Amino acid sequence: MSKIELINIKKQYRQTEIVKGVDIQVEQGEFAVIVGPSGCGKSTLLRMIAGLEDITSGELKIGGKVVNHVSPDKRGIAMVFQSYALYPHMTVAENIGFALSLQKVNKADIAARVKEAAEMLELSPLLKRKPAELSGGQRQRVAIGRAIVKRPQLILFDEPLSNLDAKLRVQMRAELMRLHREFGSTVIYVTHDQVEAMTMAQKIIVLNQGVVAQVGKPMALYEQPANQFVAQFIGIPKMNMLAGSIKGNTFIGENQQQIPLAHNYPEHAKVHLGVRPEHLQLDRSGSGWKVFLVERLGVETFLHLRDEAEQQVVIRLEGDSPVSEDETLGLSFDAQRCFLFDANQQRLSPNIEQLKHVENRA
Numbered sequence: 001m002s003k004i005e006l007i008n009i010k011k012q013y014r015q016t017e018i019v020k021g022v023d024i025q026v027e028q029g030e031f032a033v034i035v036g037p038s039g040c041g042k043s044t045l046l047r048m049i050a051g052l053e054d055i056t057s058g059e060l061k062i063g064g065k066v067v068n069h070v071s072p073d074k075r076g077i078a079m080v081f082q083s084y085a086l087y088p089h090m091t092v093a094e095n096i097g098f099a100l101s102l103q104k105v106n107k108a109d110i111a112a113r114v115k116e117a118a119e120m121l122e123l124s125p126l127l128k129r130k131p132a133e134l135s136g137g138q139r140q141r142v143a144i145g146r147a148i149v150k151r152p153q154l155i156l157f158d159e160p161l162s163n164l165d166a167k168l169r170v171q172m173r174a175e176l177m178r179l180h181r182e183f184g185s186t187v188i189y190v191t192h193d194q195v196e197a198m199t200m201a202q203k204i205i206v207l208n209q210g211v212v213a214q215v216g217k218p219m220a221l222y223e224q225p226a227n228q229f230v231a232q233f234i235g236i237p238k239m240n241m242l243a244g245s246i247k248g249n250t251f252i253g254e255n256q257q258q259i260p261l262a263h264n265y266p267e268h269a270k271v272h273l274g275v276r277p278e279h280l281q282l283d284r285s286g287s288g289w290k291v292f293l294v295e296r297l298g299v300e301t302f303l304h305l306r307d308e309a310e311q312q313v314v315i316r317l318e319g320d321s322p323v324s325e326d327e328t329l330g331l332s333f334d335a336q337r338c339f340l341f342d343a344n345q346q347r348l349s350p351n352i353e354q355l356k357h358v359e360n361r362a
C-alpha cells in the first residue's frame with residue numbers, strides 16, 4: 001500500500017513561505033515527476049516526504065496513514081540525491097549493502113540482495129571496485145542500487161541526472177524507466193528539466209514558486225496548458241507570446257496585426273496569444289517580421305523574428321530552410337493551435353454558447 005497523498009502541505013522558514021499549500025496524489029506504482037524552475041521548492045517538498053524536513057502544516061499520507069511525525073527510517077522510503085555521496089573507501093558491493101548492514105540484516109541476505117540489485121543495474125562485474133574507479137553513470141547506478149536494495153515502497157529522486165553529460169542522461173532516462181517497470185515501486189522524481197519530465201513521467205506535477213501550476217499526463221500539459229507558466233515551461237523552444245486584445249473571434253496584436261481565432265472569446269483588453277514555434281508558418285508574401293537569427297541544426301531550423309513593436313517569436317521549420325538574416329516576412333497562424341491567456345496568465349476558454357453551437361453541429 002504505497003499511495004502517496006499530500007494535502008495542503010506548507011513549509012515556512014522563519015517568515016517566508018516556501019511551499020504554499022500543495023495537494024498531490026501519487027498512485028501506487030506510479031512514476032510521478034515534479035518539475036519546476038530552480039528554487040521553486042522541489043527539494044523542500046521531497047525532503048518533507050522523506051521525513052528529513054518538518055512539515056509546517058498540512059497532511060502527508062502514505063497508504064492512507066498520516067505519517068507527518070513518523071521517523072524517516074519507518075516510512076519505507078529511499079532517496080537518491082544529485083550528489084551521489086558514495087563512501088570512497090568502500091567497494092561498490094559495500095556501498096550498496098551498507099544500509100542493510102546498519103539494519104543488522106545477516107551477511108548472507110545482504111550478499112543475495114546486493115547481487116540482485118547489481119544484476120538489475122548491470123553492476124555485477126564492478127562489485128569489487130571503489131567509486132574512484134567508476135564513470136559518472138556507474139556511480140549514479142551505485143547510488144540507485146543503494147536505494148533499491150532496501151526494497152522501499154517509494155523511491156524519491158532529486159535531480160539524479162543533473163551531474164551527467166547529455167548522452168549519458170539519455171541512456172540513464174531509459175534505464176530508470178526500465179528499472180521502474182521491473183521493480184514496480186512508486187517513484188517521485190524531481191527535476192528542473194522538462195525533457196526528463198516529458199519522457200519519463202506517467203504524471204507530471206508542475207511546481208512554480210511553491211504552488212502546483214498544473215497536474216497531468218505529459219501530452220495533456222503540452223496540448224492543454226492551464227496557464228501561461230505551464231504553456232511556456234513545457235516545450236522547447238518555449239511557446240511564443242504576443243500581447244494584444246480580443247474582439248469576438250479576432251486577436252489584435254500590439255503591431256495591429258489581426259489574427260483570426262477558431263472561436264469567439266469574451267472581450268478582453270489585455271491578453272496574450274500563445275503559439276508554439278512548431279505551429280507557426282512563414283508567409284512569404286506577408287511582411288512585418290524581420291529575421292534576426294537563423295539556427296540551422298540539420299534536422300530542423302529555428303528562425304528568430306522581430307516586429308516593429310520589438311516583439312520576438314521563434315519558428316521551427318523542418319529540415320533546412322532558404323531564409324536569410326535581415327529578410328522581412330509575414331507569419332501565418334493556425335487558429336486551432338493558438339491559446340489565449342488573460343491578464344492573470346490563466347488560459348481563456350472560448351464563449352460557452354458558441355462551443356455548444358459547434359458541438360450541436362458536429
Ligand SMILES: Nc1ncnc2c1ncn2[C@@H]1O[C@H](COP(=O)(O)OP(=O)(O)O)[C@@H](O)[C@H]1O
Pocket residue numbers: 013018036037038039040041042043044045
Ligand atoms: N533551510 C532553509 N532555510 C531557508 N530557506 C531555505 C532553506 N532551504 C531552502 N530554502 C529556500 O527555499 C526555496 C526552495 O528551495 P528548494 O526546495 O531547494 O528549491 P528547488 O529544489 O526547487 O531548487 C529557495 O528559495 C531556498 O533558498
Ligand SMILES: [Mg+2]
Pocket residue numbers: 042043044
Ligand atoms: Mg533542488
